[in-house]
Amino acid sequence: MDDYIKKNIRALRPSATLAINEKVKKLLQKGKKVYNFGFGQSPFPIPEKIVSVLKNNAHKKTYLPMQGLSELREAISKYLLKRTGVNYSKENIIITPGSKEAMLLMHIAFNGEIILPTSSWVSYQPQAQIAQNKVHWLETSSQNNWFPTSYELEKKIKSIGKKSYILIINSPNNPSGTTCNNLKEIADFAKKNNVKILSDEIYTDLSFDNNYNSISKFFPEGTFISGGLSKWCGAGGWRLGFFAVPKEMSNFLYALKTLASESYSTVNSPVQYAAVEAYTGDYSDYKNKVVTILKAVGNYVHNNLKSNKVLINSPQGAFYLMPEFLNSKFKTSSEMCDDILNKSGVALLPGSDFGFKSNKMLARLSYTDFDGNLFLKNLNGSKKLDNDLIKEYAPNVVEGIEKLAEWSKSL
Numbered sequence: 001m002d003d004y005i006k007k008n009i010r011a012l013r014p015s016a017t018l019a020i021n022e023k024v025k026k027l028l029q030k031g032k033k034v035y036n037f038g039f040g041q042s043p044f045p046i047p048e049k050i051v052s053v054l055k056n057n058a059h060k061k062t063y064l065p066m067q068g069l070s071e072l073r074e075a076i077s078k079y080l081l082k083r084t085g086v087n088y089s090k091e092n093i094i095i096t097p098g099s100k101e102a103m104l105l106m107h108i109a110f111n112g113e114i115i116l117p118t119s120s121w122v123s124y125q126p127q128a129q130i131a132q133n134k135v136h137w138l139e140t141s142s143q144n145n146w147f148p149t150s151y152e153l154e155k156k157i158k159s160i161g162k163k164s165y166i167l168i169i170n171s172p173n174n175p176s177g178t179t180c181n182n183l184k185e186i187a188d189f190a191k192k193n194n195v196k197i198l199s200d201e202i203y204t205d206l207s208f209d210n211n212y213n214s215i216s217k218f219f220p221e222g223t224f225i226s227g228g229l230s231k232w233c234g235a236g237g238w239r240l241g242f243f244a245v246p247k248e249m250s251n252f253l254y255a256l257k258t259l260a261s262e263s264y265s266t267v268n269s270p271v272q273y274a275a276v277e278a279y280t281g282d283y284s285d286y287k288n289k290v291v292t293i294l295k296a297v298g299n300y301v302h303n304n305l306k307s308n309k310v311l312i313n314s315p316q317g318a319f320y321l322m323p324e325f326l327n328s329k330f331k332t333s334s335e336m337c338d339d340i341l342n343k344s345g346v347a348l349l350p351g352s353d354f355g356f357k358s359n360k361m362l363a364r365l366s367y368t369d370f371d372g373n374l375f376l377k378n379l380n381g382s383k384k385l386d387n388d389l390i391k392e393y394a395p396n397v398v399e400g401i402e403k404l405a406e407w408s409k410s411l
């Protein structure tokens with residue numbers, strides 16, 4: 001009946017993320033209290049100056065260059081040099097409507113297969129499927145912060161054979177909230193084995209650790225970097241991302257440009273001008289405050305949820321934690337998340353959405369259910385960010401964690 005739809009597209013399923021969001025909506029409509037820890041969006045406002053630049057450029061109506069505004073690419077090139085120590089010149093950067101689109105184009109252009117470590121962001125696998133790139137899952141463990149070791153990579157390559165691969169590394173990670181401690185080891189392995197790397201750096205500026213490292217530093221000739229405004233700047237809806245390609249792979253950039261020109265043409269003009277401000281202005285104070293709040297709330301959740309029944313790695317970045325519930329009576333993590341939502345009102349996403357086997361009782365917890373604007377306004381130098389402040393400005397997080405901890409006692 002539906003064979004007029006391509007087989008690989010037909011096989012795509014809406015993720016459990018959408019299903020949970022639907023359930024949350026229904027519960028809210030019924031007037032039930034829901035702690036929405038399922039949603040992965042920054043709670044903070046976009047800095048005012050950046051918004052005003054957007055307003056001032058609202059009249060810019062012409063198409064900009066397909067690769068993106070030259071000043072913006074230059075600004076991102078400088079930002080990357082500062083962040084990573086690697087020179088991705090402006091000629092090797094393309095501006096995209098969100099980094100998600102850039103990754104889709106990468107999959108379409110790439111002639112090879114994809115290695116995805118668990119845990120992986122929900123869209124990597126479906127995007128590979130859309131582009132008909134075979135995916136190889138690589139299991140990781142909490143002992144190595146949910147990132148692969150070179151031993152695990154070696155074992156994987158031995159079993160699937162030496163081919164052309166892209167390995168996706170996302171640190172700080174969605175969903176685990178951890179950062180990768182063995183970037184050099186992974187880079188050395190990739191270099192030796194013809195594996196290219198996509199370093200998804202969308203959460204880089206939300207690292208709790210000041211000395212953030214990029215894998216590109218150890219393998220500049222083989223690392224693509226994607227990033228954008230969605231997370232650090234709270235501007236997910238603006239849809240502004242970038243993709244940086246090593247100069248050694250300029251042909252790949254040419255392929256991406258061709259795909260861009262035949263699909264979205266160019267990113268909307270006013271947002272590109274606003275993004276120049278975001279990448280050239282000094283937003284260190286804003287970033288510091290945002291990170292201070294996220295780190296404190298993340299630690300609060302960690303400290304108040306972990307137990308002999310709930311294992312969690314410490315929060316190191318982004319705004320997620322990935323608890324593992326022990327002695328579970330459920331068959332799948334999805335069934336477990338349903339039970340949690342029904343009994344405690346806490347919405348979590350099941351680990352199976354992030355590449356884990358469905359019988360692993362993992363879930364993603366996003367600790368962003370608070371008014372970021374209010375919290376930011378009330379974080380001034382004189383006030384210590386202690387539990388009292390968290391209780392005052394992130395009451396839903398505090399209450400939801402209490403309910404979840406209570407639920408976990410029944411395991």
Ligand SMILES: Cc1ncc(COP(=O)(O)O)c(C=O)c1O
Nearest residue numbers: 098099100121174202228230241
């Ligand atoms: C790990 C990761 N990568 C990429 C993205 C996509 O970000 P955007 O397309 O808004 O740049 C997200 C957004 O949720 C994400 O969590």
